[in-house]
Amino acid sequence: xxxxxxxxxxxxxxxxxxxxxxEDDCAVFEFGSETLILTHDLMAxxxxxxxxxxxxxxxxxxxxxxxxxxxxxxxxxxxxxxxxSLGRDDTGFLSGLRDALSVYNCxxxxxxxxxxxxxxxxxxxxxxxxxxxxxxxxxxSKVGDGIYVTGIIGRALLxxxxxxxxxxxxxxxxxxxxxxxxxxxxxxxxxxxxxxxxLDAWRMARASGVTYRLNPELIPVADSAxxxxxxxxxxxYELLFTADPDSEIPVPATQIGKVEHVGEAxxxxxxxxxxxxxxxxxxxx
Amino acid sequence: xxxxxxxxxxxxxxxxxxxxxxEDDCAVFEFGSETLILTHDLMAxxxxxxxxxxxxxxxxxxxxxxxxxxxxxxxxxxxxxxxxSLGRDDTGFLSGLRDALSVYNCxxxxxxxxxxxxxxxxxxxxxxxxxxxxxxxxxxSKVGDGIYVTGIIGRALLxxxxxxxxxxxxxxxxxxxxxxxxxxxxxxxxxxxxxxxxLDAWRMARASGVTYRLNPELIPVADSAxxxxxxxxxxxYELLFTADPDSEIPVPATQIGKVEHVGEAxxxxxxxxxxxxxxxxxxxx
Numbered sequence: 001x002x003x004x005x006x007x008x009x010x011x012x013x014x015x016x017x018x019x020x021x022x023e024d025d026c027a028v029f030e031f032g033s034e035t036l037i038l039t040h041d042l043m044a045x046x047x048x049x050x051x052x053x054x055x056x057x058x059x060x061x062x063x064x065x066x067x068x069x070x071x072x073x074x075x076x077x078x079x080x081x082x083x084x085s086l087g088r089d090d091t092g093f094l095s096g097l098r099d100a101l102s103v104y105n106c107x108x109x110x111x112x113x114x115x116x117x118x119x120x121x122x123x124x125x126x127x128x129x130x131x132x133x134x135x136x137x138x139x140x141s142k143v144g145d146g147i148y149v150t151g152i153i154g155r156a157l158l159x160x161x162x163x164x165x166x167x168x169x170x171x172x173x174x175x176x177x178x179x180x181x182x183x184x185x186x187x188x189x190x191x192x193x194x195x196x197x198x199l200d201a202w203r204m205a206r207a208s209g210v211t212y213r214l215n216p217e218l219i220p221v222a223d224s225a226x227x228x229x230x231x232x233x234x235x236x237y238e239l240l241f242t243a244d245p246d247s248e249i250p251v252p253a254t255q256i257g258k259v260e261h262v263g264e265a266x267x268x269x270x271x272x273x274x275x276x277x278x279x280x281x282x283x284x285x
Numbered sequence: 286x287x288x289x290x291x292x293x294x295x296x297x298x299x300x301x302x303x304x305x306x307x308e309d310d311c312a313v314f315e316f317g318s319e320t321l322i323l324t325h326d327l328m329a330x331x332x333x334x335x336x337x338x339x340x341x342x343x344x345x346x347x348x349x350x351x352x353x354x355x356x357x358x359x360x361x362x363x364x365x366x367x368x369x370s371l372g373r374d375d376t377g378f379l380s381g382l383r384d385a386l387s388v389y390n391c392x393x394x395x396x397x398x399x400x401x402x403x404x405x406x407x408x409x410x411x412x413x414x415x416x417x418x419x420x421x422x423x424x425x426s427k428v429g430d431g432i433y434v435t436g437i438i439g440r441a442l443l444x445x446x447x448x449x450x451x452x453x454x455x456x457x458x459x460x461x462x463x464x465x466x467x468x469x470x471x472x473x474x475x476x477x478x479x480x481x482x483x484l485d486a487w488r489m490a491r492a493s494g495v496t497y498r499l500n501p502e503l504i505p506v507a508d509s510a511x512x513x514x515x516x517x518x519x520x521x522y523e524l525l526f527t528a529d530p531d532s533e534i535p536v537p538a539t540q541i542g543k544v545e546h547v548g549e550a551x552x553x554x555x556x557x558x559x560x561x562x563x564x565x566x567x568x569x570x
Contacts, residue, residue, distance in 0.1 A: 081312070
């Protein structure tokens with residue numbers, strides 16, 4: 001099976017209501033008097049990073065991609081469970097892990113470790129506490145809302161290619177945890193941009209049952225000559241959200257479009273309808 | 286690094302108080318008005334199962350080993366986060382996963398999937414809700430307590446070797462979830478027997494600051510001619526616990542010894558002091 005087939009098959013298993021049908025970035029459920037938010041992301045050698053990668057950066061990014069999911073839910077990090085297959089430069093891995101857990105105040109809760117037998121795999125289950133209700137989801141964009149994105153899109157691409165000023169955007173991405181919490185109470189929908197701005201916008205529009213019309217001239221990209229690549233490459237870990245255009249956005253963000261009644265495509269880039277997701281970003285297949 | 290070195294290094298990272306110093310089977314912490322219990326266990330091809338293993342059994346066991354940790358905390362399962370690297374017979378894996386999640390009423394909460402690149406690795410983070418307070422731990426055995434174990438020790442060994450009547454004990458172990466909940470309010474200490482009865486008893490005695498004296502004639506083993514192997518081999522997923530010897534034990538269990546003041550060794554098997562853990566069971570190294 002490929003990943004999409006496996007995911008479809010998982011949806012037939014007994015699912016917790018908090019799993020949101022496995023269609024959101026996190027599980028969300030009431031526990032006691034609070035709301036718990038959970039995510040689990042893996043990173044594997046040869047898929048998410050090169051065998052010669054700096055392992056401190058790999059550990060940082062492992063924490064960051066999980067916390068980016070929590071950020072999209074406006075969650076306050078509680079802690080992380082770690083799964084590790086040991087391999088090359090475990091000391092470096094530990095140093096990057098320490099950096100990320102410390103900076104984002106997300107202490108270790110536990111985990112499991114196995115001796116490595118080949119390509120390494122790392123996983124984190126990150127737990128967070130809801131800070132607003134309802135917890136933001138991909139559904140909820142309303143016709144007339146503005147579409148916004150934090151930061152600059154495409155920096156990870158340029159960092160991956162070796163441009164020094166964008167190096168950290170790829171190797172040490174900074175999940176928008178505090179921005180997510182500030183935005184939580186006012187957004188109508190929110191997700192993090194991990195697989196490419198267009199693909200993630202397409203998904204959020206579909207989940208909300210509306211059409212997003214993006215203005216390509218408004219999208220803040222790291223290299224305007226390479227707009228098409230910047231909006232498709234992914235790995236940016238910025239926040240994409242919709243909100244009433246009259247609301248005061250409490251963090252730096254750029255309005256890049258407007259929510260319309262559902263039309264011929266979930267997403268328009270200027271006048272171009274983007275019907276199918278195939279060419280819009282990174283798809284797990 | 287080997288696993289013990291890595292674990293020691295993890296203890297120097299920022300730890301959540303609920304991590305219990307990474308010295309217990311689960312993380313335990315208050316969340317809202319309740320107590321959350323978390324565990325994370327991995328299974329890897331070539332380490333925990335043979336490359337030709339039945340993948341439905343592998344999935345079952347992955348769930349079972351995690352739920353066994355929850356059982357040792359008297360926890361009620363809430364759900365599971367799954368991490369999967371795809372590989373051989375994903376359909377079989379899914380069927381065993383469905384079986385185990387259904388039988389133990391532990392629905393899927395979410396997870397992540399990656400394309401396989403070699404030997405497969407699977408991980409589950411299982412969440413549970415405390416059903417009694419204090420939540421049982423490895424610490425707490427009192428001098429004069431009885432030492433008890435559920436079930437029969439060594440069945441997994443015989444099942445691994447191919448004896449038909451013990452086959453399921455190795456391939457489809459049944460975590461003692463309901464037994465754990467029944468025992469929770471009356472035990473002074475509890476853990477699950479995953480790495481071998483002697484090794485796990487040694488650890489619990491050490492954690493409790495006492496000496497356990499086991500009577501080898503009382504230990505229920507699957508093959509009395511192979512007692513030494515049965516009490517060392519592990520993978521049994523029974524519950525080991527201590528309790529006031531006058532208490533009425535609400536589940537089938539056998540008293541196998543008594544808790545004494547700390548002596549020359551944490552553990553005695555009959556008259557033999559077992560000072561060092563090296564030869565007592567399965568050690569991750």
